[in-house]
Amino acid sequence: MSPGPTSPTGSAAPGGTGAPAVTLDDVRDAARRLSGAAHRTPVLRSRTLDARTGTQTFLKCENFQRAGAFKFRGAYHALSHLTPEELAHGVVAYSSGNHAQAVALAARELGTRAVIVMPADTPRSKRDATAGYGAEIVTYDRYTEDRAAISGRIARERGLTLIPPYDHPHVIAGQGTTALELLEETGPLDALLVPVGGGGLMAGAATAATALTPGIRMVGVEPAAGDDTRRSLAAGHRVTVPVPRTIADGQAVETPGELTFAINRRLVDSVVLVTDDEIRAAMVFAFERLKIVVEPSGASALAALLAGHLDHPPARTGVIISGGNIGPDRFRELLG
Amino acid sequence: MSPGPTSPTGSAAPGGTGAPAVTLDDVRDAARRLSGAAHRTPVLRSRTLDARTGTQTFLKCENFQRAGAFKFRGAYHALSHLTPEELAHGVVAYSSGNHAQAVALAARELGTRAVIVMPADTPRSKRDATAGYGAEIVTYDRYTEDRAAISGRIARERGLTLIPPYDHPHVIAGQGTTALELLEETGPLDALLVPVGGGGLMAGAATAATALTPGIRMVGVEPAAGDDTRRSLAAGHRVTVPVPRTIADGQAVETPGELTFAINRRLVDSVVLVTDDEIRAAMVFAFERLKIVVEPSGASALAALLAGHLDHPPARTGVIISGGNIGPDRFRELLG
Numbered sequence: 170m171s172p173g174p175t176s177p178t179g180s181a182a183p184g185g186t187g188a189p190a191v192t193l194d195d196v197r198d199a200a201r202r203l204s205g206a207a208h209r210t211p212v213l214r215s216r217t218l219d220a221r222t223g224t225q226t227f228l229k230c231e232n233f234q235r236a237g238a239f240k241f242r243g244a245y246h247a248l249s250h251l252t253p254e255e256l257a258h259g260v261v262a263y264s265s266g267n268h269a270q271a272v273a274l275a276a277r278e279l280g281t282r283a284v285i286v287m288p289a290d291t292p293r294s295k296r297d298a299t300a301g302y303g304a305e306i307v308t309y310d311r312y313t314e315d316r317a318a319i320s321g322r323i324a325r326e327r328g329l330t331l332i333p334p335y336d337h338p339h340v341i342a343g344q345g346t347t348a349l350e351l352l353e354e355t356g357p358l359d360a361l362l363v364p365v366g367g368g369g370l371m372a373g374a375a376t377a378a379t380a381l382t383p384g385i386r387m388v389g390v391e392p393a394a395g396d397d398t399r400r401s402l403a404a405g406h407r408v409t410v411p412v413p414r415t416i417a418d419g420q421a422v423e424t425p426g427e428l429t430f431a432i433n434r435r436l437v438d439s440v441v442l443v444t445d446d447e448i449r450a451a452m453v454f455a456f457e458r459l460k461i462v463v464e465p466s467g468a469s470a471l472a473a474l475l476a477g478h479l480d481h482p483p484a485r486t487g488v489i490i491s492g493g494n495i496g497p498d499r500f501r502e503l504l505g
Numbered sequence: 506m507s508p509g510p511t512s513p514t515g516s517a518a519p520g521g522t523g524a525p526a527v528t529l530d531d532v533r534d535a536a537r538r539l540s541g542a543a544h545r546t547p548v549l550r551s552r553t554l555d556a557r558t559g560t561q562t563f564l565k566c567e568n569f570q571r572a573g574a575f576k577f578r579g580a581y582h583a584l585s586h587l588t589p590e591e592l593a594h595g596v597v598a599y600s601s602g603n604h605a606q607a608v609a610l611a612a613r614e615l616g617t618r619a620v621i622v623m624p625a626d627t628p629r630s631k632r633d634a635t636a637g638y639g640a641e642i643v644t645y646d647r648y649t650e651d652r653a654a655i656s657g658r659i660a661r662e663r664g665l666t667l668i669p670p671y672d673h674p675h676v677i678a679g680q681g682t683t684a685l686e687l688l689e690e691t692g693p694l695d696a697l698l699v700p701v702g703g704g705g706l707m708a709g710a711a712t713a714a715t716a717l718t719p720g721i722r723m724v725g726v727e728p729a730a731g732d733d734t735r736r737s738l739a740a741g742h743r744v745t746v747p748v749p750r751t752i753a754d755g756q757a758v759e760t761p762g763e764l765t766f767a768i769n770r771r772l773v774d775s776v777v778l779v780t781d782d783e784i785r786a787a788m789v790f791a792f793e794r795l796k797i798v799v800e801p802s803g804a805s806a807l808a809a810l811l812a813g814h815l816d817h818p819p820a821r822t823g824v825i826i827s828g829g830n831i832g833p834d835r836f837r838e839l840l841g
Binding site (some may be wrong): 235 | 544547549550552568569571573789792793795796797798799829832833836837840
């Protein structure tokens with residue numbers, strides 16, 4: 170039995186002893202809970218992409234997910250495990266990005282309310298989107314205040330449950346449904362490329378994919394400026410990198426999660442890096458050839474494939490397009 | 506039996522006497538021929554769109570079709586009816602837009618060659634895309650030369666078969682597979698919004714949809730500056746309008762097709778008009794909320810729905826997103 174959302178490190182020791190904190194059964198359970206709430210997103214193909222990369226490519230398009238990113242899966246799944254009493258009180262999360270909108274929407278869907286802690290300088294479009302789902306926004310000064318401390322205080326004072334962005338077994342199991350759906354649709358794949366930020370999407374996807382298709386090559390993709398998971402895997406323990414400067418804001422993480430790292434250390438074969446320019450090129454490719462809108466973090470796995478960073482491309486490769494939350498103005502600005 | 510592509514007006518009198526030139530069986534036959542060649546494009550849903558328009562909306566996304574638009578269906582289907590001898594000689598088409606790429610790709614797929622007649626000032630990206638599918642490009646001066654005459658001469662001199670962009674029963678039947686697939690996936694719809702240029706997509710979609718779902722409301726959408734089909738329906742005969750000035754280049758047609766008009770006069774309930782600004786707003790909505798790239802003509806039916814031009818929105822409405830061939834630069838320029 171996995172613990173409630175207030176115990177973010179899971180029931181198994183993160184060191185790797187004992188039963189895994191998240192199993193294929195947990196992902197299957199998450200899929201049942203998400204049925205009818207989350208979209209079963211389409212898997213796109215492109216002959217141009219296949220020809221250019223030398224591998225049959227299957228794109229799992231989470232940019233079409235509700236609230237625009239895979240984050241809704243984990244957030245909704247975590248909230249679906251709350252007790253009626255916990256739901257009566259509400260939830261709190263800190264994020265300026267996709268997790269904020271995901272928790273806000275999941276809370277609305279489940280009839281509870283969400284407090285989202287955001288930096289005061291968060292772009293208005295992101296604040297508006299989150300508030301549009303009915304969440305209460307609390308701002309803080311990110312140069313002088315600590316968002317985790319603020320969120321913890323709000324949680325205690327108001328009796329709210331904290332929903333972490335990645336380091337939680339229910340969140341991880343929810344994100345794993347991306348790979349479950351993908352493999353149900355495609356059958357066995359030889360490799361799966363997954364964007365890595367805090368590592369929740371990868372931990373969930375790797376849990377599902379390696380159980381369904383033993384031998385599948387799990388390849389993480391990080392921005393070159395934020396290679397904390399790659400360094401941590403090499404070191405054998407969690408390493409902290411300087412605050413990453415990258416257009417891939419969803420992957421600008423300094424340290425892997427404790428639980429996500431314990432899972433990824435066991436299941437991930439390698440992590441490859443992409444530059445911001447490679448990400449931009451992938452966003453343009455997605456726009457021009459695939460006709461889809463992908464945000465920088467969401468394009469990183471595709472960028473790795475297009476830039477030739479997948480060694481010895483196998484016959485069949487899955488790629489998770491993790492999100493599409495970017496407006497036309499920011500898109501224009503990024504592509505200059 | 507419908508005639509070969511060199512007799513573009515079909516076997517039934519365009520005036521409307523006799524058997525229809527295109528039937529549901531023709532569309533089903535086209536679907537069989539297209540199976541494995543054309544994509545079965547996804548049908549997207551958006552709760553935001555439903556809430557905003559007051560009708561459950563089903564978007565048939567032909568921007569994900571091969572060569573980026575529904576045009577591939579009609580072109581491939583027409584070519585699939587050619588005799589081995591005709592295929593040995595090749596085909597010719599005139600178009601600066603999506604029909605050019607569609608015929609070029611269909612010709613490559615069927616092992617024949619295509620000559621595409623394009624204005625000399627066609628943007629390089631469109632020429633390159635067409636040439637990229639292996640077609641031979643012949644240019645002409647659109648201020649002093651007549652493309653139909655040039656194409657006819659090339660066809661005669663080289664023994665090529667002319668593939669018209671819309672006014673042909675095989676082309677119309679091919680385009681009709683969009684509605685066939687949509688209704689197979691959604692079940693009965695109350696209304697279907699379809700962009701109208703030459704009228705081939707509408708003629709095919711209306712043939713399939715009204716046969717599958719008697720009583721479905723067929724609503725055409727034209728740019729306000731190019732309302733030739735609306736005027737023609739009102740007049741009861743084909744009317745010519747001045748050269749349309751609109752961003753919806755795929756719908757900048759001066760006169761409806763002869764055969765398409767004969768069909769649409771019988772099956773279309775109404776035509777509504779959209780301004781260029783309404784089209785721009787729909788392109789932005791598609792980008793921001795749907796995460797898809799849609800070209801101006803491709804967005805016109807969605808624009809009509811968003812702008813409130815569908816009177817008495819019914820419970821369930823289908824919308825054809827007809828194409829997505831627009832690059833990031835042109836997108837930026839249009840939305841500037």
